[in-house]
Amino acid sequence: MESTEVESDILRRVRTLLRELDGHHPTCQCDRGMLRWTLHKKIDQNPSNSSILVRILVKELERAERGDFRHYIIPLLHTLMYTLIKAPCISDELCGRVYDFCKKLLTLPKPFCTIGLDYAIRLKMERTAPGTLYQRMVISEQSLKSDPYPYQEKIFIFADPELLSEAICNALVTDTEAARVSQSPRACMCYVILHTIQAALGEGCDISSLKATLQVMPTSDVEHWFRQVVVAVECAGNQASADRSQHAARLEEISHAILSSCQAGDAPLGGLQDTPLPNPNISFHLWTEDDQLWKELVLFIRPLSQSCEPDCLSQDLDNFEIQDIISDCECCEQTRFSVLSTDSGIERDLLMAVEEPFAPCGAETEQSRLHRKGGIKKKPSPLESMAFLQAGCNGAGTKSPVKLQRRPGITPEPAAPLQRLHTARIVLLGDDRVLGRLAQAYHSLRKRETRRVFLTPRLNLQFYYIPVVTGQPNTLAMTDHAATGDEELCEVAGYLGRADPWYESNINTLCHVIPKLAAMPSSPSKHLVTDLFITDVIAYYVRMGTQPVCFQVYTVKIFFNDPAQEPAEDVFLTELRTQVQESISYRGSLLAELNMTKKKTTLDGPGIDLTVTYRKVVLSDRSKELAVSLRSTGLVMKAIPADEADDLVCLNVNITEIIRINNLSGRSFSAVANRLKTCNIKIRSTEQRPFTVCLDKDSRRVYRNVISVEVSPCLEPSYCLQKTRTMKFNLHETEDVGLVKYMPKSLLLPINTFAGIIQ
Numbered sequence: 001m002e003s004t005e006v007e008s009d010i011l012r013r014v015r016t017l018l019r020e021l022d023g024h025h026p027t028c029q030c031d032r033g034m035l036r037w038t039l040h041k042k043i044d045q046n047p048s049n050s051s052i053l054v055r056i057l058v059k060e061l062e063r064a065e066r067g068d069f070r071h072y073i074i075p076l077l078h079t080l081m082y083t084l085i086k087a088p089c090i091s092d093e094l095c096g097r098v099y100d101f102c103k104k105l106l107t108l109p110k111p112f113c114t115i116g117l118d119y120a121i122r123l124k125m126e127r128t129a130p131g132t133l134y135q136r137m138v139i140s141e142q143s144l145k146s147d148p149y150p151y152q153e154k155i156f157i158f159a160d161p162e163l164l165s166e167a168i169c170n171a172l173v174t175d176t177e178a179a180r181v182s183q184s185p186r187a188c189m190c191y192v193i194l195h196t197i198q199a200a201l202g203e204g205c206d207i208s209s210l211k212a213t214l215q216v217m218p219t220s221d222v223e224h225w226f227r228q229v230v231v232a233v234e235c236a237g238n239q240a241s242a243d244r245s246q247h248a249a250r251l252e253e254i255s256h257a258i259l260s261s262c263q264a265g266d267a268p269l270g271g272l273q274d275t276p277l278p279n280p281n282i283s284f285h286l287w288t289e290d291d292q293l294w295k296e297l298v299l300f301i302r303p304l305s306q307s308c309e310p311d312c313l314s315q316d317l318d319n320f321e322i323q324d325i326i327s328d329c330e331c332c333e334q335t336r337f338s339v340l341s342t343d344s345g346i347e348r349d350l351l352m353a354v355e356e357p358f359a360p361c362g363a364e365t366e367q368s369r370l371h372r373k374g375g376i377k378k379k380p381s382p383l384e385s386m387a388f389l390q391a392g393c394n395g396a397g398t399k400s401p402v403k404l405q406r407r408p409g410i411t412p413e414p415a416a417p418l419q420r421l422h423t424a425r426i427v428l429l430g431d432d433r434v435l436g437r438l439a440q441a442y443h444s445l446r447k448r449e450t451r452r453v454f455l456t457p458r459l460n461l462q463f464y465y466i467p468v469v470t471g472q473p474n475t476l477a478m479t480d481h482a483a484t485g486d487e488e489l490c491e492v493a494g495y496l497g498r499a500d501p502w503y504e505s506n507i508n509t510l511c512h513v514i515p516k517l518a519a520m521p522s523s524p525s526k527h528l529v530t531d532l533f534i535t536d537v538i539a540y541y542v543r544m545g546t547q548p549v550c551f552q553v554y555t556v557k558i559f560f561n562d563p564a565q566e567p568a569e570d571v572f573l574t575e576l577r578t579q580v581q582e583s584i585s586y587r588g589s590l591l592a593e594l595n596m597t598k599k600k601t602t603l604d605g606p607g608i609d610l611t612v613t614y615r616k617v618v619l620s621d622r623s624k625e626l627a628v629s630l631r632s633t634g635l636v637m638k639a640i641p642a643d644e645a646d647d648l649v650c651l652n653v654n655i656t657e658i659i660r661i662n663n664l665s666g667r668s669f670s671a672v673a674n675r676l677k678t679c680n681i682k683i684r685s686t687e688q689r690p691f692t693v694c695l696d697k698d699s700r701r702v703y704r705n706v707i708s709v710e711v712s713p714c715l716e717p718s719y720c721l722q723k724t725r726t727m728k729f730n731l732h733e734t735e736d737v738g739l740v741k742y743m744p745k746s747l748l749l750p751i752n753t754f755a756g757i758i759q
Contacts, residue, residue, distance in 0.1 A: 007052050013039050014056055017079075018072055021501050033509025036079060037536060043083060047274040050087035051094060054080060058097050065104065073105070074115060074755040075502040078544045081119055084126070085133045088195065088272040089202045092127055092244060099123040111547050111756040118546065129236035129247050131199035134277065135192050137543070139230070140423070141280035142188045146227070148234035152422050154300055155282040155542055158293065159429040160437065162700070165470050171518035172284050172429070172534070179279040179535050188278050189226040190214045193258075195275040196229050200251040207273045210255060213262045221261065228254055280539050287434070293441045294448065294455075297424055301458055423460040425542045429468045429514075431489040432574045436696025438463070439553050439573040439749055443714060446747060450717040464542055465751050467493035467511045489697065491574055491640040492751070496549060499644040502754040507541060510534075548750035549757055552649045552713055554639060559708040561690045568703060571714050572639070572695040573749060578683070579634040580608055581690045581704060606669065607633040607658045608689045614653075614681040629686070631658045633671070637681070637711065644757060649713065649746070650677050684708040714747040 017035045043049055057080040064072035080098060084090055102123060105116025125132045136149055143152040157176065159169055193214065198205045214222060232254065236247040285296065428434050442463075449456050467490045487494060490511065497504030514534060551573060558568040610632050616624040635655040641648065655674040685691060685707045693709060695701040722743060 003052075006046075006049055007056070010039075010042075010049065010053050011056050013042070014053075014060060014076075014079075017075070018060070020505055021071060021075060033506055033513065033537075034533070036506060036540075037533060039079070040082065040086070044086070044274055047088045048272050050083055051090060053083050054087065054090060054094055054098070057083070058094070058101065061101055065101075070108075070112070071501055071758065073112060074758070075505070077102075077115065077119065078502065078754055081122075082540065082544060085137065086277050088198050088275060089130070090199075095123055095127045099127065111758065115547065115755070125237040128239075128242050128244055129200075129233045130244070131196035132233055132237045134195050134199070134275075135230065135233055138188055138192050138278060142183070142185065142278060143281060144185060144188060144192075144226075146230050148230055150421050153280065153425065154423075155280050155425045155427060155538070156293075156296055156300075157282060157284045157427045157429060157538070158287045158434070158438075159284070159468075160434045161286045161288065163430045163433055163470075164468060165515070165518070168468065168470065168515055168518040169284075169286060171514075175535050176282045176284045179282060183278045186219050186222055189222050191275050191278060193222075193225055193229050196233060197251050197255050198272065198275065200248045201255065203272060205255065206259065209259055211273075213258055216262060217258075225254065225258055279535055280542065282535070282538070287437065290441065291444070293426070293438075294445050297445075297455055297459060297461075300424055301422055301455065420458060420460045422458060423462065425462045425464060427464045427466060427538060427542065429466050431467060431469055431697075432492055433489070433696055433698040435465065435492055435749075435751075436573050436698055436701065439571050439696075442749055443553060443571045443717075443747060447717045450721050462542075463548075463749065463751050464545060465492065465496070466507055466514075466538070466541070468514050469511050470515055491638075492551070495640050495644060496751065496753055499549060499757040500547075500753040500755040501758075503545075506537065506754075510537065542752075545752040545754050547754065547756035548752050550648070550748035550750045552639065553747045553749055554651070554711055555714040556693075556695070557710040558693060558703050558706055560703075561688060561705050561707045565705075570695060570701070570703075574638070574640050574696050576637040576709075576711065577634070577694045577697075578636075578691050578706075578709070579694075580606070581692050581706075607631045607656075608691065609686045611684045611686050612655070612681065613683075614676065614678040616676070616678060630655070630674070632656055633658060634691070635683070650679060651681065651711065652677055653681060680712045682708070682710045716744050716747045719743045719745050 013035070017039065020035060039053075043053055057076050061073060061076050061080070064070070064076065084095070084098070099120060102116045102120035105112045106120075107113070108116070122133055136151075138144070139146050139149050140151040140153045143154070157172065159172065161169060190211075194207060194210055197210065198207050214225075229251070232247065232250045236242040236250075283296075285292065287293075289295075426438075428438055445455070455461075469489060490508075493508050493511065497508045517534065553571050553573055554576075555569065555571050556576060558570070560567070608631065609629065611627065611629050613625070613627045616626050633656050635653060638652040638654070639648075641650070641652065653676050655676075657672045657674050659670050659672055661668045661670060688707055690705040690707055693703040693706050695703075
């Protein structure tokens with residue numbers, strides 16, 4: 001009877017979760033976004049109910065497929081997989097049902113087939129070696145040293161201190177630090193041992209005795225058994241002919257060996273017990289410097305432990321920047337000195353020495369007998385650089401671009417390809433303005449990688465976005481535009497929520513939850529809620545949000561009314577807004593010109609005369625160049641469409657045109673909204689009157705005294721470099737040829753969600 005009541009309660013919770021996806025929000029608004037969290041926390045309190053939840057979710061998935069409720073499938077599948085990863089033990093029969101359902105998704109369009117294939121591959125390994133998914137997740141997130149699985153992950157939370165309140169930043173810092181302190185490498189290794197053995201042996205595992213034995217065991221012994229468990233799981237998961245029973249027998253041997261290493265009394269089996277899934281490695285950063293993102297990624301690849309002093313590492317970063325500048329100047333020349341060489345020219349005469357790529361600071365390196373002074377370092381060939389850059393743009397694995405060099409009498413060996421062993425998950429907190437900064441930083445990073453490849457072949461970069469609005473927008477005041485509201489500041493989040501209902505249910509609801517939790521008075525209950533809820537939701541998002549939505553980054557070239565001032569180039573992601581500049585800085589006496597401007601305003605109405613040249617978007621996908629002249633008080637270019645079915649690579653331009661009307665009572669003016677869609681547009685003030693330009697709704701990114709702007713999709717820097725090099729040898733070639741044809745042309749900013757775009 002008790003089991004029936006538990007199953008009914010879990011089924012009711014799952015059905016409530018599905019009703020929220022249909023727009024039927026819970027009666028209590030404070031429960032929005034917490035249904036998934038409370039469901040998983042209830043299962044954590046009683047791990048034996050994991051199989052019940054998995055069985056219910058499988059039935060609901062099958063019902064959704066039969067009834068064509070496709071918007072239920074991905075949320076249910078993510079909930080099921082997260083439960084399966086954390087579950088102490090799931091039967092092979094139940095895993096087989098989930099695996100069969102994932103294979104059925106391969107017949108559906110994207111993103112169903114993509115997610116189904118990913119989960120089917122994972123479940124195949126999990127059925128052969130239970131506990132594989134949990135083990136790999138903990139090893140990578142905690143950066144535990146493991147040769148069979150050497151991958152590392154880290155979550156970087158970036159928040160703009162000028163957009164978020166001090167209370168929010170302090171609350172997030174406290175939570176991330178508490179989560180990081182509460183988990184030690186020893187504890188995480190014990191979790192892996194316990195969970196893996198219990199997942200393979202089930203209720204026949206003496207989990208209580210194992211836990212007690214590991215607690216009193218020396219750390220060196222814990223590391224030894226951790227390595228044994230990891231090797232057993234990885235060998236079973238990578239072998240096509242591996243058997244689940246053989247894997248269970250091997251882990252049973254390890255379990256007996258651990259128990260026999262310490263004298264432990266015979267205790268009765270206590271059934272399945274929960275093994276916590278540790279919070280991932282999260283670091284919180286206040287975004288105060290423009291190149292802070294790049295520096296943190298470099299430090300992740302090359303941690304402080306590889307350098308003696310932080311000052312030395314800072315100097316290395318500066319030197320790295322200098323090398324970027326030097327390598328960018330292809331025509332720079334260096335002074336060469338004549339040096340008497342003792343080099344015989346035979347390679348085997350050289351001393352064999354291993355060059356460490358990152359030697360400790362201050363280490364005295366042994367001087368070799370071969371000295372080359374004033375030499376110029378050979379730059380990698382264009383094909384070598386482009387191979388890495390193309391891999392970085394596409395997100396696929398890299399192939400070794402290194403050329404083989406023969407030695408006399410030695411058979412050449414192929415160089416091992418660089419592997420992306422590090423994954424950086426960048427989580428942005430804020431509104432559209434912080435995403436505008438991210439677009440700038442990402443464009444700068446891609447340009448830096450084009451000049452000198454460093455991060456691309458070593459790092460897998462993932463972006464995530466959590467909208468947070470404090471209710472006090474800091475935007476540029478526009479006379480023709482009302483105060484920017486929450487919806488206006490979170491256009492990207494609104495688009496992602498419409499495209500992915502699970503993102504709307506779990507992430508967009510945090511927009512006001514995080515400020516409320518940060519404003520709560522300090523108390524033990526407040527710390528409990530924030531520690532369990534916010535950290536858990538962020539961890540769930542980065543673990544299960546694997547489907548990117550790619551947003552086009554746009555470049556804008558800005559010309560000023562002062563001919564001596566160099567044009568400025570910038571990028572934006574969401575919006576470009578122009579407005580007539582009322583206050584003009586005059587040098588000297590320009591009263592005559594000011595009076596002429598006032599007279600012209602009286603005759604022609606408010607605003608300024610503009611010439612707008614753009615390429616019209618037509619259904620046939622052919623470009624059609626148009627040019628119009630009009631008088632306007634301002635315009636707005638929106639890069640985020642109002643409907644998720646619209647094209648993301650398109651600008652929606654709204655121009656406020658002033659039309660003069662002559663009637664019997666005199667002359668009057670009316671404002672008319674002109675709308676057009678384009679990808680390339682040029683705007684110029686014909687009467688040389690300046691206007692202001694605001695990018696991404698950010699008052700810190702306002703350009704004044706502007707007379708002309710040119711907007712176009714931002715090109716991938718690696719594409720531009722290779723295109724330039726190709727044009728040197730094909731001066732009359734207009735189309736892309738060679739390697740350029742296979743490189744991504746536009747710079748897209750991918751933001752991960754749970755489902756991507758569901759059409």
